[in-house]
Each structure stands twice: as C-alpha cells, then as structure tokens.
Amino acid sequence: MELQGKVALVTGGGRGIGRETCLLLAKHGAKVAVFSQSETEMLNTTNYIKNEIGREAIYVEGDVRREDDVKKAIRETNMKLGSIDILVNNAGTMLIKPFDETTVEEWDYVQDINIRALFLFTREVVPQMKKNRNGVIINISSIWGTKGGPDRSAYITSKYAAIGFSKALGEELKPYNVRVNAVCPGPVDTRMTNDLGPDLNKEGWLQPIDIANVIVDLCLPKSVAVTATAVEAFGGGRPVGL
Numbered sequence: 001m002e003l004q005g006k007v008a009l010v011t012g013g014g015r016g017i018g019r020e021t022c023l024l025l026a027k028h029g030a031k032v033a034v035f036s037q038s039e040t041e042m043l044n045t046t047n048y049i050k051n052e053i054g055r056e057a058i059y060v061e062g063d064v065r066r067e068d069d070v071k072k073a074i075r076e077t078n079m080k081l082g083s084i085d086i087l088v089n090n091a092g093t094m095l096i097k098p099f100d101e102t103t104v105e106e107w108d109y110v111q112d113i114n115i116r117a118l119f120l121f122t123r124e125v126v127p128q129m130k131k132n133r134n135g136v137i138i139n140i141s142s143i144w145g146t147k148g149g150p151d152r153s154a155y156i157t158s159k160y161a162a163i164g165f166s167k168a169l170g171e172e173l174k175p176y177n178v179r180v181n182a183v184c185p186g187p188v189d190t191r192m193t194n195d196l197g198p199d200l201n202k203e204g205w206l207q208p209i210d211i212a213n214v215i216v217d218l219c220l221p222k223s224v225a226v227t228a229t230a231v232e233a234f235g236g237g238r239p240v241g242l
Contacts, residue, residue, distance in 0.1 A: 004029035012091030014041025064117035114158035170228025186234035204236035
C-alpha cells in the first residue's frame with residue numbers, strides 16, 4: 001500500500017486509461033477523485049473503488065477547458081479527501097484531418113483539451129504541492145508527441161506541448177520535491193481510438209491497464225529518481241496511419 005493516505009485526482013477518469021489508473025491508484029491505497037463530463041462513467045468508477053476495492057473516492061463533473069470547473073474540482077477534492085498529492089492529467093482528444101482543412105475552431109478545441117487543461121489543473125495544485133514539498137504530476141502525451149505524421153497537425157502539436165510542459169515544470173519544481181513527467185502511449189484499445197474507424201488493425205495494441213501500470217509506477221516512491229522527462233509506452237503496435 002505504497003500510496004496509503006495519498007490523494008489523487010485523475011481527469012478523464014471515467015473510462016479507458018483514466019478509469020484503469022483510478023482503480024490502480026486505489027488498489028495502492030490512494031483516495032481518488034474522478035473528474036469527467038460523463039456522470040454515468042464517473043459514478044461507475046467511483047462506486048467500484050468504494051464497493052470493490054474499499055477505498056475512498058469522489059467524482060466531480062466538469063469540463064477540463066473551463067477554469068471555474070477546474071477550481072471547483074480542486075476545491076471539492078481538498079474538502080472531501082484532503083490536499084492533492086497526485087495529479088494525472090489524462091483527459092484528451094484526437095483529430096485526424098488534413099492541415100489545410102482544419103478549422104480554427106477544431107484547432108482550438110484540440111489545444112484546449114490537450115494542453116490548456118494541463119495548465120489549468122496543474123496551476124491549481126502546484127501551490128499546495130510546493131507548500132507540502134511533495135507531489136507527483138503525470139501528463140498524458142502520446143507517441144505522436146515524439147514524431148511527425150500526416151493529417152494530425154493539431155493533435156501532434158498539443159502532444160509535443162505536453163512533453164515540453166512536463167520537462168519545463170519538472171525542472172522548476174525539483175527544489176520542492178515535486179516530480180513532473182509525461183507518459184507517451186502508443187496505440188491503445190480505447191473508445192477514442194475505436195472511433196477512428198471500424199477496420200483498424202489492432203495487432204500489438206496495448207490495453208488501458210498497460211498504460212495505467214506505467215502511470216502508477218511513476219507515482220510510487222520507488223520512482224523518486226524520475227522527473228522532468230517523457231516515458232514512451234509503445235508496446236508492439238503501430239500508430240494509426242503508419
């Protein structure tokens with residue numbers, strides 16, 4: 001129970017990688033706040049943690065792009081569970097579209113969810129982590145945050161930014177014993193990737209729990225040496241489009 005007594009908040013925690021991360025954090029002893037826009041998914045995850053794992057959990061409904069919703073999530077977590085020790089910025093979206101067909105609204109939507117949300121949530125938890133001189137922040141990037149590719153300029157831009165943000169903030173927070181890392185999954189069998197098309201070749205694809213294992217390992221005391229970096233979790237699959 002390496003995370004006994006710790007408080008974790010996970011965005012996009014109702015399904016996929018986020019859900020598996022919530023469950024695994026709870027199994028390691030953490031109290032978990034689940035943030036998502038889907039009340040049904042959040043309730044399902046929260047009830048599983050409380051009834052099947054036997055840990056404290058709450059859910060907070062909101063939009064990761066809205067500053068007021070983010071502030072509410074932090075406030076409710078602090079009030080009901082305690083000061084946040086672990087933040088997992090997992091919520092994300094993908095757009096596959098040629099660059100010259102991408103609208104301003106589509107571009108902004110991807111950036112808002114994939115990078116603005118990281119800024120909003122992290123900005124709210126960093127002061128308390130600095131005060132406590134302890135904390136872990138995990139930002140979910142993508143293997144596409146390490147390479148170029150066709151028809152996904154908005155997505156790749158946001159995921160490169162997530163890595164840069166993690167490395168910059170990780171260096172800044174080293175004196176406060178706050179670790180910041182990015183995780184870069186390869187192809188994972190989730191609803192988001194399934195929405196890309198019904199005939200995808202999923203040979204070698206990872207499952208959400210595979211990425212959750214990487215995320216939670218980085219939250220454990222044994223990973224104290226790892227900060228301000230990006231961890232590739234690629235497996236044997238090939239990204240869609242390659």
